[in-house]
Amino acid sequence: MNRKNCIGLVITLIILLVITGCSTKTAPISTTSSTSMEIKTINIGYTGPLSGGAALYGKDNTDGLDMAVDEINAKGMIVGGQKYKLNLVKLDDQYLPDKAATNARRLKAEYNTPVIFTPHSGGAFALQQFNETDGFLLAAYTSEPKVTSGGNKLTLRIPPPYSLYPEEFSKKVMEKYGKRIALIPTTSQYGKDWTSVLLPTWEKLGGTVVANNPVDYNKEADFNTYISKTLDSKPDVLFVGGPSQPTAMVIKQARQLGFKGGFLVMDQAKVEQMAEVVPLAELDGVVGVVPVYLYEGPGTKAFVDRFKAKYNKIPAWEPTWNYEVMMLVAKGIEKSGSVTDATKIFEGIKACMPFDDPNLVVPLPGVDAGGGMLTDGTGIMVENQKYGKPFSIKNPAAK
Numbered sequence: 061m062n063r064k065n066c067i068g069l070v071i072t073l074i075i076l077l078v079i080t081g082c083s084t085k086t087a088p089i090s091t092t093s094s095t096s097m098e099i100k101t102i103n104i105g106y107t108g109p110l111s112g113g114a115a116l117y118g119k120d121n122t123d124g125l126d127m128a129v130d131e132i133n134a135k136g137m138i139v140g141g142q143k144y145k146l147n148l149v150k151l152d153d154q155y156l157p158d159k160a161a162t163n164a165r166r167l168k169a170e171y172n173t174p175v176i177f178t179p180h181s182g183g184a185f186a187l188q189q190f191n192e193t194d195g196f197l198l199a200a201y202t203s204e205p206k207v208t209s210g211g212n213k214l215t216l217r218i219p220p221p222y223s224l225y226p227e228e229f230s231k232k233v234m235e236k237y238g239k240r241i242a243l244i245p246t247t248s249q250y251g252k253d254w255t256s257v258l259l260p261t262w263e264k265l266g267g268t269v270v271a272n273n274p275v276d277y278n279k280e281a282d283f284n285t286y287i288s289k290t291l292d293s294k295p296d297v298l299f300v301g302g303p304s305q306p307t308a309m310v311i312k313q314a315r316q317l318g319f320k321g322g323f324l325v326m327d328q329a330k331v332e333q334m335a336e337v338v339p340l341a342e343l344d345g346v347v348g349v350v351p352v353y354l355y356e357g358p359g360t361k362a363f364v365d366r367f368k369a370k371y372n373k374i375p376a377w378e379p380t381w382n383y384e385v386m387m388l389v390a391k392g393i394e395k396s397g398s399v400t401d402a403t404k405i406f407e408g409i410k411a412c413m414p415f416d417d418p419n420l421v422v423p424l425p426g427v428d429a430g431g432g433m434l435t436d437g438t439g440i441m442v443e444n445q446k447y448g449k450p451f452s453i454k455n456p457a458a459k
C-alpha cells in the first residue's frame with residue numbers, strides 16, 4: 061500500500077469515528093430505569109358490610125372510594141419519580157367487629173395496605189388494637205368521637221363527631237313537638253354511644269325520657285313490636301337511627317301505628333335516602349343532617365353531577381366523605397414520598413391540609429390532635445312535607 065492510500069485510509073477511519081461519536085450523542089442512554097416507567101400499584105384496604113342488612117350502607121361508602129380511585133388513576137400519581145395507581149381491595153365484614161379485625165390483618169399481610177378504611181365504630185375500635193404495631197393508617201368513617209380520643213397515632217376519623225348534634229337537634233324537635241322522648245336506637249356500639257350522649261343532653265334541656273327499647277337494625281325487618289311497646293309511653297318525639305333504609309322503615313311503621321310526633325335521627329341515617337323508601341310527607345318532623353345536594357359547598361353541584369352520571373343516584377354523605385378522604389390520601393402519599401410507611405403518609409396527609417380542591421363538596425381544614433377532622437356539622441328539619449332551612453353546627457375543636 062502506498063503512502064497516499066495509507067493517508068486516505070487513516071482519514072476514512074477518523075471520519076467514521078467522528079460519525080459514530082456524533083450518533084452516540086444524539087441518542088444518549090436514558091438515566092431513567094425501565095422500572096420507573098412502569099405503573100406500579102398501591103393497595104388501599106377496605107373492610108365493611110358488603111352483605112347482610114347493612115350492605116347498602118357499605119356500598120354507599122365504597123361508591124365514594126371507587127369514584128375517587130377512578131379519578132385519581134385517570135390523572136395519575138407520581139411518588140418519588142415513580143408512577144403509581146391505586147387499587148381498592150374490599151373485604152366483607154358484615155358489620156361485625158371481629159370480622160373487621162380479621163379482614164384488616166389479611167389486608168395488611170396479603171396486600172401490604174398502608175391505609176385501611178372501615179365505616180363503623182365497632183370495626184374501628186377493633187382495628188385500633190393492632191393498627192399501630194401492624195403499621196397501617198386507619199381511615200374510620202364513623203362520627204364516634206371516642207375513636208380519636210384514645211391516643212392512637214394512626215387514626216383518621218372522617219366525618220364530624222356526632223357529639224355536635226344532640227343538643228342542636230334536641231332544641232329543634234323539642235320546640236316543635238314537646239319534651240317527652242322515647243328511644244328506639246340501633247343496638248350497635250355506635251347506637252349505644254349516641255344514646256349515652258343524647259340522654260343527659262335531653263334532660264339538661266328540660267326533657268323527659270319515657271322509654272328506651274333498642275333494636276338490631278341490621279337483622280330485624282318488622283319493627284312493629286318494638287314500636288308498639290314504645291308508643292305505649294306516649295312520647296312526643298322518637299329517637300331513631302342506624303342505616304338509612306331500616307331507619308326509614310321504623311319511621312314508616314311508627315306512622316302506620318298512629319304516631320304524630322317528631323323524630324330525632326342519628327347522623328348515620330340520611331334524610332334523602334329515607335325519602336327514597338317512604339314519602340317525604342311521612343318524614344315530617346324529622347331532624348337530621350343536611351342532604352349533600354343541599355349543602356352550599358364550592359364543588360357540590362359538580363360532584364353531585366359526576367356521581368349521578370356514574371351511579372344514577374344522588375350521593376349521601378357516606379360516598380361524599382369517603383371520596384374526599386381518598387383524594388386526600390392520594391395527595392398525602394405523594395407528599396410523603398412513601399407508599400408503605402403509614403406514619404409518613406399520615407404526616408403527608410396533614411401537610412396537605414387545608415385541602416380545598418375545587419372538586420370537593422366540603423374543604424377539609426385539618427385534623428385535631430387525635431386525628432379527627434375539624435369540619436363543622438350540619439342539620440335540617442323536614443317541615444310541611446319539604447326541607448326546611450339548613451343550619452350549621454360549629455366544631456369546637458376548630459379554633
